[in-house]
Ligand SMILES: NC(=O)C1=CN([C@@H]2O[C@H](COP(=O)(O)OP(=O)(O)OC[C@H]3O[C@@H](n4cnc5c(N)ncnc54)[C@H](O)[C@@H]3O)[C@@H](O)[C@H]2O)C=CC1
């Protein structure tokens with residue numbers, strides 16, 4: 429397919445879209461075993477910009493076997509750690525060099541602002557690759573003194589951390605490039621092999637990573653990509669006996685299915701799932717910080733962020749001013765395609781998702797909520813105007829479920845205690861924020877918030893050096909930080925009598 433939209437794109441991005449996309453197995457692009465193909469849409473127009481294979485179970489089997497053979501013969505895991513590090517650093521350099529084309533492809537398939545694609549999908553990903561590259565050379569075990577009776581006088585016991593094996597990585601469509609890398613990087617840094625299944629909505633940049641990985645020196649078979657849907661390709665990956673660990677980001681419902689499949693096969697698993705993240709604003713908070721902070725926290729990437737602010741609880745004296753400030757801010761946003769760098773509000777990733785978000789708003793309106801919507805949006809494309817929802821009934825679907833769109837509910841509370849109780853009244857517990865100038869209040873509330881990450885006076889900042897993951901139904905396991913590779917390695921105890 430050729431890109432036929434109104435923007436000028438990099439020749440490398442145009443060439444990427446023009447060629448016939450294929451699966452990536454054993455270090456090369458290859459055809460699918462079946463004939464089904466999936467269309468990839470530009471969310472700003474709905475136009476089809478590419479097709480990818482809808483992988484069959486046989487395709488997935490081929491990819492897993494390739495990854496397993498590469499793992500078994502040690503072509504990657506037995507490299508010196510410093511050599512794995514060097515390859516990953518080269519991958520970072522390549523992504524940086526081709527960054528503009530990568531950012532444009534990401535914006536074209538996902539809809540997000542080109543500025544965000546440059547800053548996060550490419551810029552932050554480059555930092556994430558360099559961080560993970562450094563971990564390759566930091567893998568270490570522990571030593572122990574033993575007191576076993578009846579043995580020799582001396583024992584030496586230590587642990588080694590060894591790569592788990594083939595990682596089945598299942599990625600979502602909100603940050604297709606960055607979140608795919610959050611799975612691929614710890615796998616490669618620790619010496620594992622990978623089969624990555626990107627979301628069927630946004631499969632293109634995974635194929636771009638594969639291309640760059642080969643150029644960087646990742647050996648054939650170590651990194652494979654199968655494009656396709658969850659029902660066939662996803663299930664085939666989660667049930668494959670040669671896959672040792674599943675790493676999944678997406679909805680809580682699918683995450684549970686992936687977890688069940690993992691337990692059935694006794695695979696290791698990491699699940700990074702949904703959020704319904706509260707922001708608790710105390711009466712002493714500075715509105716000049718809160719308003720831009722919650723605009724970013726709630727509307728970054730159109731709210732399609734698992735850690736996005738979603739429910740604002742504000743102490744009553746500040747309620748009117750906060751509503752007025754946010755209302756003015758959403759009214760000033762201009763909507764347009766992601767490739768227009770001036771457009772601050774971009775389409776959501778798919779027609780299906782934009783209808784789902786509009787459905788949440790319609791239900792809440794019918795249940796008596798007052799909905800203040802911002803800028804008008806183009807007729808064509810998957811746009812949803814940013815919304816501030818007042819008086820949302822506590823049991824409404826919009827109040828309790830992950831919306832994953834540009835929607836903030838805002839509710840006055842009598843005091844911090846009521847705010848905390850309502851903030852914690854959710855099955856989900858991914859992230860939260862507290863807004864106050866009072867350090868004592870901040871410290872107390874951060875301890876009592878039921879969430880994997882709590883920000884004070886900011887929301888939605890994620891860093892490679894800070895562990896990330898969910899409490900409650902928001903997932904299992906942690907990504908990032910110095911212990912990131914623990915999720916991709918097994919700890920083996922060695923005990924020597926001498
Ligand atoms: N935590 C996060 O970052 C994300 C959360 N979501 C939430 O999930 C909701 C639904 O979005 P979906 O795209 O339908 O999410 P999903 O969780 O179904 O899809 C995520 C990935 O899982 C795959 N998948 C689906 N069913 C599978 C199965 N049975 N076995 C293995 N893989 C499977 C999909 O192909 C995709 O690659 C969104 O409205 C949003 O609330 C969606 C994307 C990212």
Ligand SMILES: O=C(O)/C=C/C=C(\O)C(=O)O
Nearest residue numbers: 602733734735888889890
């Ligand atoms: O703020 C960011 O860097 C984006 C984070 C996105 C997620 O963690 C997610 O949606 O999974």
